[in-house]
Amino acid sequence: MLSKDMNMALNKQVMMEAESSMAYLSMASWAEQQPGLDGVTSFFYQQSDEERLHMLKLIKFINERGGKAEIPSIDKPMDEFSSVKDVFGNFLQHEFKVSESINELVETALKARDFATHSFLQWYVNEQMEEERVARQLNDKLELIGDDKSGLYLFDRDILLQAATASSQSKP
Ligand code: OFO
Numbered sequence: 001m002l003s004k005d006m007n008m009a010l011n012k013q014v015m016m017e018a019e020s021s022m023a024y025l026s027m028a029s030w031a032e033q034q035p036g037l038d039g040v041t042s043f044f045y046q047q048s049d050e051e052r053l054h055m056l057k058l059i060k061f062i063n064e065r066g067g068k069a070e071i072p073s074i075d076k077p078m079d080e081f082s083s084v085k086d087v088f089g090n091f092l093q094h095e096f097k098v099s100e101s102i103n104e105l106v107e108t109a110l111k112a113r114d115f116a117t118h119s120f121l122q123w124y125v126n127e128q129m130e131e132e133r134v135a136r137q138l139n140d141k142l143e144l145i146g147d148d149k150s151g152l153y154l155f156d157r158d159i160l161l162q163a164a165t166a167s168s169q170s171k172p
Pocket of ligand 1: 017020050051054094095098127128131
């Protein structure tokens with residue numbers, strides 16, 4: 001049985017995953033409105049779907065352990081970006097925020113000696129490590145590309161592959 005405090009902390013994470021899903025949906029929609037960014041568009045639609053699955057996984061865990069998952073209402077995500085680099089910079093910052101939140105949750109579970117939740121959260125710890133790695137790598141590539149349009153074209157083509165790989169690896 002989940003403690004009240006642990007239930008509350010997990011519900012906060014449900015909200016964060018919902019916010020992530022909407023933030024990436026907004027990025028996907030922005031990219032779709034720009035000419036020639038098919039890869040970036042697919043990548044963020046994919047990321048958004050994954051975040052929704054992360055949220056569902058938490059909701060099910062809370063309910064299955066006798067808690068009460070709350071479906072959150074969330075704020076409108078940012079939907080104006082100045083460039084592809086701006087979008088990916090925001091993506092990385094958002095992932096840092098999520099990692100911090102997961103780390104706090106892990107700490108809460110340990111302090112409460114809730115080892116079942118602690119074990120469940122390890123999947124999220126690993127997922128965050130992988131997502132941060134991908135986000136950093138993409139930001140590094142954009143840094144290298146600078147204002148080179150042909151570089152951006154290749155980046156967009158590469159990231160189509162990245163979206164396909166993420167899709168096969170990140171199923172919860
Ligand atoms: Fe939910 O995986 Fe990153 O944010």
